[in-house]
Amino acid sequence: MGDLLGVAVLGAGHMGADHIRRLDQVVSGARVAAVADPDTARAREAVAGIEGVTVHADALAALDAPGVEAVLIASPGPAHEEALLAAFARRLPVLCEKPMVPDPAGALRVVEAEAGLGRRLAQIGFMRRYDAEYRRLKSLLDAGELGRPLMLHCTHRNVSSPPHFTSAMLIDSSVSHEIDAARWLLGQELAAVTVLRPAPSSGAPEGLWDPQFVVFETERGALVDVEVFVNCGFGYQVRCEAVGERGSARIGEEHGMSVTARGGARLEVPQDYLDRFADAYDREVQTWVDATRRGQVTGPGAWDGYAASVVAEAGVRSLNGAGRVAVDLAPRPELYARTGH
Template sequence: MGDLLGVAVLGAGHMGADHIRRLDGVVSGARVAAVADPDADRAREAVAGIDGVAVHTEAEAALDAPGVEAVLIASPGPAHEEALLAAFARGLPVLCEKPMTPESAGALRVLEAEARLGRRLAQIGFMRRYDTEYRGLKALLDDGGLGRPLMLHCVHRNVSSPPGFTSAMLIDSSVSHEIDAARWLLGQELTAVTVLRPRPSAGAPEGLLDPQFVLFETDGGALVDVEVFVNCGFGYQVRCEAVCEAGSVRVGDDRGPLVTGRGSAGTEVPQDYLVRFAEAYDREVQAWVDATRRGHVTGPTAWDGYAASTVAEAGVHALETGARTQIDLAPRPALYD
């Protein structure tokens, strides 16, 4: 491996372009060697000013470009399975944005393909595990000083939903982050899900069931609730409160300077996840680059990606049927023990 890890970035949209910027100018030890996007103009725009980048419209062409030693997948979810399997076939380590795949069947195929290799190549992009506040919460829970965690109360709010956003996507796109965070924070698997639907907000597009209230049960006897509201109109907010036997701890309160003037006081509310979790993304990609250069794969695994897809799929079923839905995971391969 050379002085700089050569990375192929698949996808040059909102997330992909931000990762290209991050690899080129924020993290150390890596360079953008290739980029692939069906829109060649968008790909060229994303790498403008970066020397030596091969631009392609097909993912596999980027994987085969000279100097590519690792892959960052930031394309739409339906393209992830094919890209992951192609990277596995070439022995390339991968950082794949969530969802690993949109459907549990595809996630299981990826999981089984990596298990057959007998070594980990994939890290899944659940960046909250790299957020300073979430890591502090995890350390407190693991320490045990507050007693056993009994409940997690979570909030996930967006200013507005993008065009084409569906009621199911509130769960399989937005709440998927809370799914992974809850599993990681508690060290427990989610076993059942119920989705309650209040009257839709007047700010939600016609036909969109927004907000929703999602309730998860765990195999350790804890409860996790998530308020997801993707057209709140005022800002991007992510919060989590752990209620334990001997105390509670909450993260995600709005941060920033308190400005007082003209008879009022207030703080700025982030408007975008790339603002709220900017440092977490930087830390995640740096950790991936560092580990890859050492020949290791760390962070959230393909099992975590599979579990998140399976839980989200059960959540969508609960949303559509109104029924409490059992979550059934396949046996965990020994590779992920």
Template sequence: MSEAVGVAVLGAGHMGADHVRRIARAVGGARLVAVADPDVARAEAALDGLDVDSGARLYGDPLDAIAAPGVDAVLVASPERAHEEALLAACARGLPVLCEKPLAPDSTASLRVVEAEVRAGRRLIQVGFMRRYDTEYQRLKSLLDSGELGRPLMLHCRHRNVSSPPHFTTPMLISSSVSHEIDAARWLLGQELTAVTVAMPHPSANAPEGLGDPQLVLFETARGALVDVEIFVNSGFAYQVRCEAVCERGSAHIGAEHGLVTETSSGAQRALAQDYLARFADAYDREVRSWVEGVREGRTTGPSAWDGYLAALVAEAGVRAQREGVRVAVPEPAPRPALYA
């Protein structure tokens, strides 16, 4: 593809508006063609925030945006309940897609998306597990793959938010937040997650009524490693993502030193990120640039629809473990299509 990739962004909320800005300003080789949101005023506000005339058209229906003239690729940043319809429509038109996680609301819907992509005959979908594009995560991955520290035994993960949005529910701590750790653990270790246990202390006073926050999630892997995740979505002070790999001959950790440090006569102060868009800004930029480059070259890389399906299976087991207070084995997935070999 010699010309700039025409991108339709579906969803103009917090994440979608950031991607609108990114496509319009920060990603070479792409141009913003359409923005869709059921709240057209919100889509208009996302464009107004650019302070430039991008020429993008506004749509209330995402399917109209997918079918709009000049659209070569689709970036899905709408709520998860709208993902499946958009992904099926994009696959039917042969359009490459970058879809924010989760792939779909559940594993059954995710498998339908996988099947649609298989029918299309080639990989079209990349799932937005952006931690794979974070430089610290990439360095940790390279170290583990090198074997320098020996076999990984444990991953200790910490995932904290300042506060949760009003619609956030207890199952979403697993299905929405810990889903990032699910993919990161599979990728870092090169192992599948096979069982999950969830423990919950008495909820924090900062947690909204009825929300079981924080939680400790323990995953077992196919080759005997353990992954524990502290998920705390109403910490009240910062957005923090940290990971330590404990191996046979040493350990390595990332995330603790992230952020600007200011030193004055009053002492040293570290700026703490307040949300994921700040903490992973560079990762999002690299992710979208890589996706656009792939579209221009006619290839799709990064986390696949199959990765999204497997993450959904693990998350569902986690929600069941959370609800029932027992260890839950992750179900066997459907047969892996050759497309994802």
């Protein structure tokens, strides 16, 4: 397919370093051209052994580095808005990790900026859309085999939450994946959200509302419920059951090798999201690279990032005692009329 796509990676933390490795060693057709991180030692370490890459403390400098044709944003969420707007100004295609922009107002500014350009440049890192099982479920629903979807039952469990994880982050960090997946699978916006708080698990840090049970209502009357439990202790489980008028389908069940030994027959449960969704990340980035080299944007876009941000904020308000909270989206710009899902 010709020359390799030169990518500037912003952020060299856990996620950024993983994307650098992916671009260098896994994905075909791309190369890391520049990296930016305020901690330049960390940035340097992340690109050790890779040739032809420049290291920057400043994100905008990386966008202007030689050979940069596209941007992958893996810096902390509060830095995303400036980086996205800078990429737009340079007409650079961009893959931006979620959350696109944490606050709805900032997210709307990004939407409006891109809409003002009149062309799509941004893809948002909702990688579940690239998971093989989610894609089969989407195909099944789109083919109408189950009839009209009525409900989604979702489970999202982590072994344990990282330090400083807050009750709100169960919604705006964890459930944000289900928010996008539900919008995409159903092809509908979410119209309201209610967060219920069972008595917290003693396995969760003091003061953390964990687990939570979240119920979304869609604009056309479907229900989406999500158990989110980030200190379940035993594994990383992401499951979804879609219930339609004529049948149901489930993804995310344990599979792989089964072992029968003293104690029963067992299947392994993945322990973290990189294990469960490694292929999805690879496919996401490969697909983005391929589309970018063809001059296209094919994945979830800025509107999806904005909608997720608005729904998550409504969820946090419900968590904090507001009961059922309606979701209030801005009018959808023409540019996103037939994209996003």
